[in-house]
Amino acid sequence: MAGEEEEEDDYMSDAFISTQQDVRPGLPLTRQVKEAYLKEEKHKEANKKSKQKSLKEIEKERRDTVLQSALGNENKGFSLLQKMGYKTGQALGKNRDGIIEPIPLTIKTGRCGIGHEELQKRKAEEKLESYRRKIQVRKEAEIKEADHFRLRFKNKHEERKIEGDLRKSQRACLHLDEEKGINVPWENWYWPVAEHLEDENEEEEEEEEDAKDDEVEELTSLEKLEALTAYLRKEHFYCIWCGTAYQDNEDLLSNCPGDCSADHD
Template structure:
């Protein structure tokens, strides 16, 4: 049970071999204050690293969302452009066949559709009313506005292909359905991208 220099304390000698060092405090912070400050600093650094990782994930997500939104906008613009081209071609081909009204309201550009007439009841007082067709054209316009541009383009493309044997993306009027089937890759812009 005696002390032997270099050996540990205790019966087996596996305890502390060196005495507890004396730490002289140069500041007035108190006992245990420096270890508490180190612990808080380590927690703060870990929290900052966690926040940095979270911010990086959010930025990547925002960038991904931005790219998705922008590609969606570009695709929508292409669809609108194709729809407008199809409407102009449909108006021209229908006019060549002698049609004065489109088969569907959205088959022709809005600017070339027949306008509604208004009449003044009394010119001096400025009262006016709109004359509506018996067909209920106004209700049809509301229903057609509910269609997405993609659906409008698909319907108009089928009409042009079946009625006029015309493909907007080929820019060609075909002789018959067999000629169209052989020379046209398909009824969508994607089919024509692969073809070119």
């Protein structure tokens, strides 16, 4: 053969394995590894220095440099201010009540058009206002529901009180009518239903009872109570809320606060 071919390295041989450095974390670095590491760091620094800056980076550096430096006499505007008596650090204006620091520079870096930020701000405010309205509507609904519950509870309480006053009036009417020798109530419902019985054998009385029952069904408990208490006051000079039978109508009008429960509270 013209030349001897170089033998390929055997990666499984002991000779190759022995030449490799152990670079596990925590182990001291050998001289070869240190040199390789330093060489790589120098290469990175060289690449970083040789990297060309973008146009934006160059503009930013120039702008920061100019903004950090104060205006000098070479600036025509500043020179005119000095001629008019302005000194560095003073406020602007005839009475020195204007601004001291220059108006800050706002750099637009995005690609959105003019007015986009105001539009986004307005949308955010509208969204917040919509959320506040929803919260307000929810609170009003909760208050309305609570008021409805209280009103319903109050109505039930008043209905129970009216029913109790009606039963109390019926018992008083039965007792006072019996003392006067009245054996039949003025109206069928003036006495407690369980305290008196009608003659069911006569067909005419049954028809009258049916007619009276139809009329009674049209009356509410409050209407019954008003009619019955008026009867007790007129016939017996009695007030169920006072619990007293007065001597006559004059005595009733003079000493009874009124003809309803509210007058006795």
